[in-house]
Amino acid sequence: MGKRFDSYRSNWARVGAVGAMALGGVSVLALTRKKPGSVRVLAVMNSITMQAHQYEEYVDPGYMAGETNSALFHSDRPENWPLNAQGLMCANWGFSALHLLPVLAPKVKWLTLPPAVLGIAQAVAHGVIMPLRTRKAYNPGALTSTLLHVPIGIASIRAIRAEGPITRGDWAKSVGVLALFFAAGVVLPNALYADRNSPYLLSEKQLGRPEVVASASKGRKRRR
Numbered sequence: 001m002g003k004r005f006d007s008y009r010s011n012w013a014r015v016g017a018v019g020a021m022a023l024g025g026v027s028v029l030a031l032t033r034k035k036p037g038s039v040r041v042l043a044v045m046n047s048i049t050m051q052a053h054q055y056e057e058y059v060d061p062g063y064m065a066g067e068t069n070s071a072l073f074h075s076d077r078p079e080n081w082p083l084n085a086q087g088l089m090c091a092n093w094g095f096s097a098l099h100l101l102p103v104l105a106p107k108v109k110w111l112t113l114p115p116a117v118l119g120i121a122q123a124v125a126h127g128v129i130m131p132l133r134t135r136k137a138y139n140p141g142a143l144t145s146t147l148l149h150v151p152i153g154i155a156s157i158r159a160i161r162a163e164g165p166i167t168r169g170d171w172a173k174s175v176g177v178l179a180l181f182f183a184a185g186v187v188l189p190n191a192l193y194a195d196r197n198s199p200y201l202l203s204e205k206q207l208g209r210p211e212v213v214a215s216a217s218k219g220r221k222r223r224r
Helices: 002-031 039-058 064-072 085-104 109-134 142-162 168-192 210-223
Strands: none
Touching: 002 039, 002 142, 039 064, 039 085, 039 109, 039 142, 064 109, 085 109, 085 168, 109 142, 109 168
16 A cells, blocks of 8 residues: 555656546547537647647657657667657657648548547557557557547547538548658658667657667667
8 A cells, every 4th residue: 555655646646637638538528429519629629639649758758759669660779760859850740730730621521530530540559559569558649649539539520520421532532631641741751860870869768668778878889
């Protein structure tokens, strides 16, 4: 009991934040179950969630990038290869821009659907795929995507459908927008800045696990 209380004392703010996210997600689903919400309001909420999602990925706990380099790419230089701080910064501008589109054009279905679908896909990536690759139950980004992106995404699709049928053409254009987003907004900036000798290093916190930090430290010593 004492150890559990000590752990809670150190993490009560995080526990409260997770509880707030869960309450927010459940509230969105409950409030829009009978009466669809506003597409624009939900888009604003989804955009705000994306900023919180990026905070979870890169700040607290923040080790998504280092875990991706080591577990997904098996990098021998997880501190800067293939993902590094510069490429990730540019790529995440793309995520922010994509989520602003439905705020600016809430009536255009093929612009409002992509962020809603992406948020649900993020939950699968962070909550299922990455844990399978890393053999860890949690991956940074899982909480915000599961507790907020998913319910907001479901509510957004309900609201979009309430304004008129979503046609095959809308879905086809939405897939095209997502494909363009991933190519130009995610793959391209990370590819442009991919450099085994990149000076844009991830921080120790962003590297995460001790063995990844140790590997990065060895890499830094080799380059000196």
